[in-house]
Amino acid sequence: MAKDNTKIIDQFTSIILDSITDGVFTVDKQWRITSFNKAAEDITGIEREETIGQRCSDVFRANICESGCVLRQTMDSGEPVICQTIYIVNSEGEKVPVSISTALLRDENGKIIGGVESFRDLSTVEDLRKKLMEKYSFADIISKSSQMQKIFNILPQIAESDSTVLIEGESGTGKELFARVIHQLSKRKNNKMIALNCSALPDTLLESELFGYKAGAFTDAKKDKKGRFALAEGSSLFLDEIGDISPALQVKLLRVLQEKEYEPLGATESVKANVRIIAASNKNLAELVRAGQFRRDLYYRINVIKILIPPLRERKEDIPLLVKHFISKYNHFQNKNIADVSPHVLRLLMQHDFLGNIRELENIIEHAFVLCRGNIIQVDHLPAELQPQGLSLPNASPNSDLQTLEAQYLLNLLEKNNWSRTKTAKELGIHKSTLFRKIKKLGIALPKVDGRSVNNEMKPQ
């Protein structure tokens, strides 16, 4: 009679297990599979008959089998594991993301006789996440902030218009990315967009870079050289950091925009230019005009359509999306399998001010990828400045305001980099001039050494 009851209970258990959508399998203490439900068959693609009696690692084939088996953890500690995200490799050689939970199996005397593992296929969730990401992305730009969504809405019309565009935003906000998207959506997309950073070159060189020169124009000009305007003929020319060009060059640029023609250095005739200008600046050009540092007439020529990209700290809702994006990007390029950041890491990122904007966030993820050997980016994989102890600054009282914290954060970073502004700006992912402005604004007094003099001191005489 008791045997019959046990048989009926076993049948019920089997029916119940087969009716649920989560995969479930049980193992004995030798890690041999003792039961395998219908959903487990569907998710793994392996029929039950082939699994019974087999080692669970040969059936389940998870990334954690060898070095971090959660069922083993549960068997050792007695503690269940709930909803850990891992992946398994199915028979097609595809990674299937699953969420697993574990528990112990005990007999009627409470003795451990094995373990149970339940797992849920996250492929659909992953697909939905990707679809959601598509909703929040425009070409390669990712954001769900309302300010950015407004820009996404008008971007196609801006691209079609062929008018000059001015993109303003802090360093690291992705101005060049916007320029590329505008170009890609425009009718000039079949020709390559030409880009030039105006602050990267001295004035004389910048002029020859922009307009080119004729052989004999100056001593070393042995033959003609095409300038960026000529290279961008029929296409778009992206002029980054346009606020940094000299007054003399501003006049020449104004002429191109007004007359649609220019003269290469040493040329006697003008050359027609069919080029769309997309200019960008990390400075507020209107303020530069007011300060007399930028020509008003050129400003109005450039400022036909203005796009203002908000800094990351004003759209922190984008941080989780961008984190996912960069994890996906680096997983691809570095062939890694990192699934996510830990909740603590995300909290720290959400609290961070991101002076270097998206570029800084990307640098942080890249840094974490170097150190992370598991599946989840943890706090100790972050750069020191972001780790909690890095933020408990010696002089920061509980009442320190944001600016004081920012100043101390910068000071710590500068000190770490031997007071090298260049290295510090690079680490923050911002331009050196932005760092100088920050230092000035925050009233940070620097010692009379810098990274260069430190380095020089170290050089043998």
Add this chain to the structure above:
Amino acid sequence: MKRIIAITSWQNRISPVFDTAQKLLIFELNEKSEISRREEMIDFNVPFQKIHALVRSGAKTLICGAITEQIESQIEEAGIKVLSFICGDISSVMQAYLAGKDIKTEFAMPGCKNQRCHRRRGRFMYLNY
């Protein structure tokens, strides 16, 4: 004729997943027997490093457990034959291999009998979103 084969190893068995395997056993064989064997740790998180270690080992054949299609293609592109989705004790697998048996059938992982695994071949594509 000497030949070198590599097997991913875990607890004296073939590692369940190549992508996360930690140890490689490299066998030098002649026609019918083993000449020597050595171990190499491949506990890298970056699959490229595993592939690099494999190429460096001089192995022309890899025997492994489950493997993602992208990595299998990369190994094959490096000129290494891959016998994947194999499980079992390394000594038994090696014995069968040296005897010229079809280990893909005899030691196939569950769900992979009759060459059922990796039927769908194709290039890996990264979806950028």
